[in-house]
Amino acid sequence: MVYSKHISPVMCDPEKGDTVKVGDYIVIQRQSYMKLLRVKQNGSVMLGKDQLKLDAIVNRPFFTTYKMEPRKPSKRDFILTECDSAVSLAEQLSESLSGGIDNRNISDDGNSQLLSTEDIVGMRDSGMAGHEIVGQLIENSKTFKNKTEYSQVKYLKKKEKKYFEYITVRRPTMRLVSEILYRQDPSKILGIRMDTLAQLTTAAGITTQGTYILYESGCLGLVAASLLNCLDEGGSLIHAVPGNLPQRQAINSMNFNESQLSRLISVNIYSLLRKLLQDGDSGPGQAETSDGKYSDSEENILDNTNCCVTDENGPVKSDTNSDTKETGSVSEIENMVVDEETSKKRKHPEEEESSAKKARWEVETQRAADLLKAHPVDGLVVVAKEDPANILTTLLKFVAISRPFVVYSLIREPLMDLYVQLKCRSDVTALRLTESWLRTHQILPNRTHPDILTSGGGGYLLSGTVVDGAFLSLNER
Incomplete structure (x- = not known):
């Protein structure tokens, strides 16, 4: 069988527009991590422990890159500033570094970093930029300069995931x-x-x-x-x-x-x-x-679906008896539907189904x-x-x-x-x-x-x- 190849009309729909509107769904990408959310007026989003204000992305084009700027004196609270492109910490810091020959003399004893956890947390809470924090970590590491080039890049990418300061707003696909x-x-x-x-x-x-x-x-x-x-x-x-x-x-x-x-x-x-x-x-x-009744497969599928009918408040079991399952005539099915509607009204007497929704x-x-x-x-x-x-x-x-x-x-x-x-x-x-x-x-x-x-x-x-x-x-x- 030959299947036709086509271009999705949704991806090139001129009515959707190229800017982010309130009520649209967007994808926020921070390196390889992506989060799907709906844009709200004066809304915000949590990326890990970081809170981002999304006011700056409204009425701005998709695929725009933003830099996370700290809101002083708030901790881990950021606003977004539009920028041309994201800067990779690994590429920015690895250019001025020289690696060792091999890692044979490096031992992971837990004492290679001179900065304590309190020092690192204090730098981050003070609003210091991500590349500055990673630079301090490199300077205070006893073993970083002796690592190979590949090991250094791997270390920088690991830290970059934690201190990356850029996000990109993408259209959902x-x-x-x-x-x-x-x-x-x-x-x-x-x-x-x-x-x-x-x-x-x-x-x-x-x-x-x-x-x-x-x-x-x-x-x-x-x-x-x-x-x-x-x-x-x-x-x-x-x-x-x-x-x-x-x-x-x-x-x-x-x-x-x-x-x-x-x-x-x-x-x-x-x-x-x-x-x-x-x-x-x-x-x-x-x-x-030919006798006006359901076939075996139709009777089974109707019985199965009756057991999982839901309304706005959760599952609603249909009150069917064994005679209905055996015969499956149209009149009995209609009575079953009436019983379902009656049970819903008894369960929520204060909420009557609107005629528009029923229609x-x-x-x-x-x-x-x-x-x-x-x-x-x-x-x-x-x-x-x-x-x-x-x-x-x-x-x-x-x-x-x-x-x-x-x-x-x-x-x-x-x-x-x-x-x-x-x-x-x-x-x-x-x-x-x-x-x-x-x-x-x-x-x-x-x-x-x-x-x-x-x-x-x-x-x-x-x-x-x-x-x-x-x-x-x-x-x-």
Whole structure:
């Protein structure tokens, strides 16, 4: 299969502007450390133990470099002053130093530094510049001049991380957002690294004007943001989630404009399937069985999603009985939804759901149902922390012929079972189960080598293509 190469429209959107506005998300970079935050009026941010005032970055261009100037007499409190470029302490101090031949006569006895901890803290609290503090550390070190050139540069870079005085304000991109979320807590995004996210987007065959279904749970909207970042005018993304409130942290971080957000349709998967079956037309593939009841996979997915429906105050368990699970008729499903709404009102009698919010859910669900009824979608992506088998088999019937699907899981066993299950079907082909693996390298003169610390794995992808099962069965005969 040939995948189209395209340029993301979000990166070159003229409506976004090139300056930082209040309410925008930005990435503050201090050497290799990056932090994602939202700009507020008269806001500040903590970088380690240093507090930075962000007034100076408002209405200034992205990729501007600022120097941290101490606010006297405050301690570890800085304002930002715009400058042309950052000055590296290692490059600034190493030019006037000469190294030794080797380190064989250097012993780490803990007494090589003449300055005490109180002296160093006092210099920093007094507002002394970072390069001046590092210069004092070098002058008062007994062994620094005897170290080799490589050892000296390594020492300076280690101190530079602590006393670096420059930051750069960057515009959020998918790579930066993915790396920041992964560094903060990989479990919150199901261990999806940037390389895995790129493979997933490629395997889904995303085009700028296509229509796609994404089932996502437990990854802060990272995959939804990646797919939405690829869509242009005419494209649509049906973002199906197990609860009423989708996770949108990564989507909000990308600063999408209103035109781009209009292509995203976030719906509860249970409400969407109920809407399709209630109307008596499930669209391409006929999601309803001949006797008007759910298939086994649809019954299982609806039961699973009912157990994790959420509202603004947390999880809300649906009060379903065994008869509903056995029959699964449309009338019983409607009664279950009424019971859910009644339980929410009993739990919060003082808070009544506004008609505008309720209408929005209905409009979004109806809009997604109309898209699925009009024509099959161009691809399906499933990223779930639960078993993806029932989810995939339920949504697979809405995918057009010769269009791809891809399933992500942090562990291998559910995808292996799903692979065996799909091999028995005649409507899918080109099944492929792959593992994502990445190792970064240090690239420096005369000392290039793989990084010692690296992630153990980036999850697993099961991809395939939907075909005409009747045609394939006829050829096999």
